[in-house]
Amino acid sequence: MTRLTRRQFTLGLFATSAVAAVGGVGLALSPADRTVIIGAGPAGAQAALALRAAHPTLRVALLERDPTRLAREASDAAAAAFTAPRTEATLAQLKAQGIEVMLDDVVDVDWTAGRLSLFSGRDAAFDRLYLAPGTSARPEAIEGLDAEARYTMPAAWGNPREARRLAAQLAALPEAGHVVLRLPADLSHPQVALNRALVLSRHLAATRPAARLTVLDATPTPALAQSFAMAKRLQGLDAQVAWVTAAQGATVRAVDAHAGRIETDAGRLTADVINFVPPHVAGTIARTAGLVDASGWCPCDARSRSMLRSEAIVLGDARKGAARTLDGARLSVTAATDAKA
Numbered sequence: 001m002t003r004l005t006r007r008q009f010t011l012g013l014f015a016t017s018a019v020a021a022v023g024g025v026g027l028a029l030s031p032a033d034r035t036v037i038i039g040a041g042p043a044g045a046q047a048a049l050a051l052r053a054a055h056p057t058l059r060v061a062l063l064e065r066d067p068t069r070l071a072r073e074a075s076d077a078a079a080a081a082f083t084a085p086r087t088e089a090t091l092a093q094l095k096a097q098g099i100e101v102m103l104d105d106v107v108d109v110d111w112t113a114g115r116l117s118l119f120s121g122r123d124a125a126f127d128r129l130y131l132a133p134g135t136s137a138r139p140e141a142i143e144g145l146d147a148e149a150r151y152t153m154p155a156a157w158g159n160p161r162e163a164r165r166l167a168a169q170l171a172a173l174p175e176a177g178h179v180v181l182r183l184p185a186d187l188s189h190p191q192v193a194l195n196r197a198l199v200l201s202r203h204l205a206a207t208r209p210a211a212r213l214t215v216l217d218a219t220p221t222p223a224l225a226q227s228f229a230m231a232k233r234l235q236g237l238d239a240q241v242a243w244v245t246a247a248q249g250a251t252v253r254a255v256d257a258h259a260g261r262i263e264t265d266a267g268r269l270t271a272d273v274i275n276f277v278p279p280h281v282a283g284t285i286a287r288t289a290g291l292v293d294a295s296g297w298c299p300c301d302a303r304s305r306s307m308l309r310s311e312a313i314v315l316g317d318a319r320k321g322a323a324r325t326l327d328g329a330r331l332s333v334t335a336a337t338d339a340k341a
């Protein structure tokens with residue numbers, strides 16, 4: 001079986017830009033301030049490095065709950081096609097810059113006292129807080145969509161275990177099998193979704209020419225369908241793909257994960273592998289910290305300052321209207337660390 005590689009995955013969709021990490025100037029920080037950043041994804045790690053570069057005496061702490069986010073190993077090549085990119089900075093590089101890296105889950109923010117409560121029972125003081133918590137899945141009221149169904153129909157949307165599960169399910173797909181990719185109406189990362197559809201198509205074309213992919217695209221416009229059709233043509237992809245739009249009935253009403261069944265407005269589908277992508281909102285700690293509006297995202301100004309709490313800075317994917325790509329994350333850091341506070 002041909003394995004999916006990271007290179008195949010990124011092919012042609014996420015233009016790599018030359019946006020550089022910028023050491024910020026002029027932040028209203030006193031030299032002895034303790035700056036804490038929640039989240040060591042691409043946005044949080046870059047912010048830590050930029051702040052240290054711009055303010056060498058500043059105490060910078062980076063809090064991350066998932067140690068694999070700072071790990072270097074390439075792990076399973078097939079699963080890599082379904083994982084989110086990590087920061088390019090290594091743990092050693094961060095530490096060499098004098099950044100304190102703490103492995104813990106932030107469970108609460110006390111803005112008045114300037115303290116974070118951590119899952120371990122510890123707490124952490126801050127003078128200035130940056131939040132780069134990424135996204136979390138929003139629960140949906142769909143019949144049959146319980147924890148077991150979410151396990152059986154992995155989203156593989158940033159969770160490495162789910163990425164491995166999806167890769168394993170694809171490896172076991174029958175020759176003429178059926179794969180369904182479900183995309184919700186309020187899709188958080190359109191470019192990632194487009195890439196996912198192409199990755200799955202390439203996989204089927206290369207390993208199971210008799211198999212087919214159905215994309216249930218509940219987004220309100222045909223934009224994604226059109227981009228996919230164009231990319232498929234340009235890449236000369238010879239896969240059997242049915243793209244069902246919202247207007248054609250892509251909305252999912254019920255699932256029976258055990259039987260591989262999905263009930264949609266267009267009727268019932270049965271599949272061997274279901275990549276069920278839920279809607280996402282800002283990472284949970286952003287809501288706990290009072291930075292999320294009714295949309296589920298963090299409204300921010302052009303300099304990444306929260307519009308709900310001016311002392312908070314929100315970076316990366318958690319921002320309302322963010323591009324939700326690596327370049328989008330980098331630009332939010334540049335805007336925040338360049339800002340004259």
Ligand SMILES: Cc1cc2nc3c(=O)[nH]c(=O)nc-3n(C[C@H](O)[C@H](O)[C@H](O)COP(=O)(O)OP(=O)(O)OC[C@H]3O[C@@H](n4cnc5c(N)ncnc54)[C@H](O)[C@@H]3O)c2cc1C
Pocket residue numbers: 009010014038039040041042043044063064065066069082083084085104105106107132133134135156157158189192283284285315316317318324325326327328329
């Ligand atoms: C499957 C997938 C593939 C993608 N592929 C590409 C690609 O090829 N190219 C591209 O440009 N973009 C890609 N993206 C988008 C890109 O990954 C994101 O835009 C980028 O990672 C956003 O960075 P971030 O730092 O804001 O959030 P994240 O990368 O999500 O990092 C957030 C971090 O915060 C941590 N965290 C959250 N809450 C807490 C807490 N309470 N306490 C402690 N830590 C916490 C999380 O563990 C996580 O490590 C992909 C996204 C996905 C889901």
